[in-house]
Amino acid sequence: MKSTTTTITVTAGRRYDYVDVTDDLRRAIKDSGVTDGAAIAFCAHTTCALLINEWEDGAMADFRRHLTDLVPHDGVYYQHDDFQIRTQNMHDDERANGHAHVKAMLLSATSHAIPVVDGEPGFGTWQRLIFFEMDEPKDRTITFHVFGG
Amino acid sequence: MKSTTTTITVTAGRRYDYVDVTDDLRRAIKDSGVTDGAAIAFCAHTTCALLINEWEDGAMADFRRHLTDLVPHDGVYYQHDDFQIRTQNMHDDERANGHAHVKAMLLSATSHAIPVVDGEPGFGTWQRLIFFEMDEPKDRTITFHVFGG
Amino acid sequence: MKSTTTTITVTAGRRYDYVDVTDDLRRAIKDSGVTDGAAIAFCAHTTCALLINEWEDGAMADFRRHLTDLVPHDGVYYQHDDFQIRTQNMHDDERANGHAHVKAMLLSATSHAIPVVDGEPGFGTWQRLIFFEMDEPKDRTITFHVFGG
Numbered sequence: 116m117k118s119t120t121t122t123i124t125v126t127a128g129r130r131y132d133y134v135d136v137t138d139d140l141r142r143a144i145k146d147s148g149v150t151d152g153a154a155i156a157f158c159a160h161t162t163c164a165l166l167i168n169e170w171e172d173g174a175m176a177d178f179r180r181h182l183t184d185l186v187p188h189d190g191v192y193y194q195h196d197d198f199q200i201r202t203q204n205m206h207d208d209e210r211a212n213g214h215a216h217v218k219a220m221l222l223s224a225t226s227h228a229i230p231v232v233d234g235e236p237g238f239g240t241w242q243r244l245i246f247f248e249m250d251e252p253k254d255r256t257i258t259f260h261v262f263g264g
Numbered sequence: 265m266k267s268t269t270t271t272i273t274v275t276a277g278r279r280y281d282y283v284d285v286t287d288d289l290r291r292a293i294k295d296s297g298v299t300d301g302a303a304i305a306f307c308a309h310t311t312c313a314l315l316i317n318e319w320e321d322g323a324m325a326d327f328r329r330h331l332t333d334l335v336p337h338d339g340v341y342y343q344h345d346d347f348q349i350r351t352q353n354m355h356d357d358e359r360a361n362g363h364a365h366v367k368a369m370l371l372s373a374t375s376h377a378i379p380v381v382d383g384e385p386g387f388g389t390w391q392r393l394i395f396f397e398m399d400e401p402k403d404r405t406i407t408f409h410v411f412g413g
Numbered sequence: 414m415k416s417t418t419t420t421i422t423v424t425a426g427r428r429y430d431y432v433d434v435t436d437d438l439r440r441a442i443k444d445s446g447v448t449d450g451a452a453i454a455f456c457a458h459t460t461c462a463l464l465i466n467e468w469e470d471g472a473m474a475d476f477r478r479h480l481t482d483l484v485p486h487d488g489v490y491y492q493h494d495d496f497q498i499r500t501q502n503m504h505d506d507e508r509a510n511g512h513a514h515v516k517a518m519l520l521s522a523t524s525h526a527i528p529v530v531d532g533e534p535g536f537g538t539w540q541r542l543i544f545f546e547m548d549e550p551k552d553r554t555i556t557f558h559v560f561g562g
């Protein structure tokens with residue numbers, strides 16, 4: 116059985132931007148030499164996510180609007196951002212991103228397990244692997260673990 | 265190590281119907297010959313999902329009602345369905361299903377990774393693998409990738 | 414290829430409590446002898462979940478508050494809890510936990526697939542594996558399946 120782990124770095128243009136990483140996944144599969152097996156896509160962060168859906172500007176705008184309505188970044192108290200009382204995990208570039216932690220936990224879209232068929236992700240016609248930034252942009256690491264024969 | 269990928273086709277009776285596919289998963293595991301390992305269940309679409317929960321009509325009705333309250337299919341503007349401005353991915357049977365894309369991204373329930381123990385899914389007492397249609401019904405493909413010894 | 418399945422039992426102090434199980438995952442990886450591969454973390458229940466996020470009291474309080482606002486446990490009708498009409502899966506310790514089923518389906522956080530790198534979970538700096546109880550506490554089983562070389 117073959118098995119390879121690789122990482123890519125992606126950086127969104129601004130908060131709530133999407134980045135299509137499907138071709139990065141395809142390249143990780145090709146480079147692994149696996150033709151039949153599976154791939155794990157893993158987002159190594161707590162305020163961004165990996166979605167599998169259609170890459171269509173309208174649908175992505177709709178999702179952004181609904182999610183920020185459900186979990187607003189303005190006008191709502193977040194204890195995570197209350198630096199008067201917070202003591203844990205404080206670091207130098209601490210930002211007011213409590214809203215993004217809540218969104219990330221609600222989505223629970225840190226990892227996906229994707230069949231590999233004939234050397235390609237076993238996606239349906241409209242499926243794309245999409246990185247979704249919910250915090251102020253910075254470099255983000257996505258890990259692909261591909262395994263199979 | 266054994267490794268097998270199979271697909272099934274499911275079709276819901278109508279929008280928001282559930283289909284219990286636990287026995288299909290069990291059959292895919294049996295047919296693979298794997299007794300100890302894991303199974304990936306993958307939904308190859310962008311407007312339906314795979315849930316792992318209890319098959320109980322009340323709980324499923326409760327979920328349907330809450331989800332459609334959070335992301336309504338009527339009375340809300342979806343840019344995905346605004347065919348005056350949309351240009352991407354237009355195809356012949358294009359439907360007003362922007363609400364279902366938003367629901368699918370919110371759930372992020374495209375794939376599950378399930379331990380296989382003694383030739384069975386390692387489910388708890390009440391867990392079932394449940395297909396959930398959020399769009400107008402049509403044939404849907406679910407992929408099972410089973411691997412292990 | 415090595416492949417091991419282990420289980421742990423966790424019990425929250427009360428409803429909506431979090432339990433950090435990252436070290437249990439690390440131990441399962443160590444015990445498997447796998448240095449490069451992947452781990453599946455699976456929650457064998459229908460009214461609790463596994464989150465991957467930051468272990469910070471504020472962020473976890475924020476998430477608890479938002480989730481219970483979106484899906485309240487009080488003042489809302491749940492058909493799952495309507496024992497006048499319910500007929501399926503009735504058992505002796507049946508509890509009014511319809512809200513927790515809805516939350517669990519909304520999160521769809523039953524399983525995660527996590528790369529294993531150098532004998533450790535391939536987590537980012539702030540990522541922890543967190544058990545989240547949404548029902549009245551009882552013993553809960555979490556399964557780890559670790560595989561690789």
